[in-house]
Amino acid sequence: MRDPRYDILFEPVKIGPITAPNRFFSVPHATGHNPLMPNGSIGMREMKAEGGWGVVSMQLAEIDPTSDISNLPIEKFWDDTDVKSHALLVERIKKHGSLTAIELAHTGIRARNMDTGTPVLGPSSMRILKPQNPIQSKAMDKQDIKDFRESHKRAVHRAKQAGYDMVYVYAAHDAALVWHFLNPMYNHRTDEYGGSFENRLRLLREVLHDTMEAAAGDVAVAVRIPAHDFKEGSPLTYDNEARAVIESLADVPDLWDVNVAGWPRDSGTSRFDDEGHQEKYTGYVKQITSKPVVGVGRYTSVDAMVGLVKKGVFDLIGASRPSIADPFLPNKVKEGRIDDIRECIGCNVCVSSDAYSVPLMCTQNPTISQEWRRGWHPENIPAAPRAENTLIIGSGPAGLECALTLAKAGHTVTIAEKDAEFGGRVRHESALKGLAAWGRVKDYRLYQLQQMGNVSLYAESEIAPGDVADFEADNIIVATGSKWCNSGAGATTFSAIDGFAEHAITPDDVMAGAEINGPVVIYDDDHYYMGNVLAAHLASLGHEVHLVCPLPSIAEWMGYTLESPRVLDQMVELGVHMHPNTTVKSWTGSALKVTRSDSGTDMSDIAGGTLISVGVRNPSDGLLTALKDMSELADKVSGIGDCLAPGIIQAAVFSGHAEARKRIGDEPKNGIYKRETPVLFPR
Known part of the structure; x- marks a missing residue:
C-alpha cells in the first residue's frame, strides 16, 4: 500500500489542453536507437509507460535535413515518411495510460550535415561545436530563417498526425539553433536577430508563437531550455539573461522544461554532483510563471521528489537516467515498494552508449535496450522449466x-x-x-x-x-x-615494463589499505576512472600525486561519460601533477624513465616513492x-x-x-537475438 506522504506525486497535472495522470515525467533523452531501429526504441519507451511514468517522451527529433548530426543515432522527423513509426510508438505508450511528447529540434551549429551535404546553419559563420570536425557554418539569411520556421511548423503538424500529446520547442544542451541565436558567444549578427537581448530572443519568440499557432490547442507545447549556463562568460545565467528569457515568455508555452547548460553539467555524474544539484539554478522558474514546470536532478529519493512539489520548485519530476535504471519507479512508489527501487548510480554508462552510437546500456538495469530484441522485462523473470x-x-x-x-x-x-x-x-x-x-x-x-x-x-x-x-x-x-596486474601492461603497452613487477602496487592493494610512502606515481594505461579516482583519493589524503598517461589526454574514455572536464578540474584543484602523452620505459625503484608518446623523445624522470600500475586485470x-x-x-x-x-x-x-x-531457457541457443533489418525497396 502506498504511503500517504507520496499521494501528492500521483495528483494529475494540467498542461494546457492535456492532463498528465501523475507527476512522474520521463523527459526526452537519447536511446542509442537510430531511426532504422524503431522497434527497440518503442520497446524501451513502452516499458516506461508500463512502469507508470505519466509522460513518456521521444528523444530529440531532427526536423529536416539541415539538422543532421550524422554519426549520432538521433531520431529523424523530416517528412511524412517518419510518421508511421512514431504513430506506433504513440499507440503503444498510450495503451498504458501515459501521455506522449516529442522533442522537435534543429541542432544548428551542433549539426554536421556530413550525410546530407547541406551547409550547417547558424546565427553566424563560425566553426561548428565539434572542434575535431573541419566544418564551418553558414550565417543564416532571412530566407534561411523563414525556411526554418516553416520547417518547424510542418514538424508540429506531423507530430499531431502521429498522435503526440505534446510537442517541444527545443532550446537546450547547447545543441539547439534557437539557443545558438540566444547566446552572444555564437550570435555575432548585427541585424534584428543579433546584438541586443531582445534581438537575440526574437527567433525563439517567433518559433514558440509559430508552434502555439500550429498546435491550435490540440496538443500541448513545451519549451526545454537551460535556466543557467555554466559556460564561462555566458550571460545566460540564473541571475541574468536566462532568467530574462523565461520572464519574457513566462506564460506563452503550456510547460517549461528546465535544466542547466551544457549537457555535461545537466547530466553530471554522482562523482561530481549530488542528487538535486540543479535546484539552485532552476528553482526560480516556478516563481515567474503560472505554467507548470518540470525539471531534473537525477532524483532517486521519493522524499526529495515530494519536497520539490511542496516547496513549489517543480510541478512534475523529470527523469532520464533514473527512468533508465528503473522504468518501474513510479509503480513501485504507488504500490508502497520504495525499497525495491533500483536507483541510478550516476555513472553515465548510458551516456557513453549514445556517444558510441549503440543502444543504451545501464549498470543497474541490464534489461534496458533488450525489451524488443530479447524480450527481457526489468521486473518479470520467466519461471524456470524446473526448480534447480x-x-x-x-x-x-x-x-x-x-x-x-x-x-x-x-x-x-x-x-x-x-x-x-x-x-x-x-x-x-x-x-x-x-x-x-x-x-x-x-x-x-x-x-x-x-x-x-x-x-x-x-x-x-x-x-x-x-x-x-x-x-x-x-x-x-x-x-x-579479477585482479589488477602490477606489470605495467595496459591499453597501449601489451607487455611488462621493466621494474614494475618487482615494485609496483595495484588498485587492489590501495583499496586493501597498502602503505603509501613518499610521492605517489600512478601509471594509467587504463584511461577510464580508476587512475584518476585513485589520484583524487590519495591527493585528498595529503599525498603528492603524479598521474602519468601515455595517451594525449588524461582519462580519455571519460569523454564518453561527459566527465573529462570535471576530472581535469578536480586534478588541478587537488594539486595532482598530470603527465599526459608520456610513455614509460622503466621504473628504477625511485623514478619513472619516460619518453614523449608522440615523438619518443626522452623526458625528465618522474620521481616517486610508491608506484601504482593501472592497466590490465588478470581474470x-x-x-x-x-x-x-x-x-x-x-x-x-x-x-x-x-x-x-x-x-x-x-x-x-x-x-x-x-x-x-x-x-532458464530464456536466451536463444545460437545466441542470435532479434535484429532490425532494413526494408529493401525496388528501384
Missing part, C-alpha cells in the same frame, strides 16, 4: 545479478563468498572518493536476495574444486572476478578452469563477469543477467 539448485561462487556485481535473476525464476540459489562481506569490486570501489553511489549496485541486489526464502548467503566461504563436487548442484556459476579464473577440467562437472559450469573477461561494472552485471536467462 544453483551454486554461485563470488558475490560481485555479476554473481549478485545472476543470483537475483535465477532466484526470481524459481531456482534455489546458494552464494558462497570468500570474503567477510559481500559485494566484490563494487564494495571496494565505492569506498573511494566520489564513488559512494556505486555501492547501490551491491545494496539493491543484496537487499532483494535477503528477502527471498530460496536464497542462502554464505560469507567467509572459500570454495575449493572438491567442495563443489560435494555440493551436488544442478548449476555451478563462477563469479570470482581470477583458476577455480573456473579447474572445474571445467572435472568431467563430472564440466557441463554444469560456466563463468561470468570479470573472471571470464574483465570489463566495466555494467558488463559484469549484464553478463550475470544473461547467464541466468540462458540457464
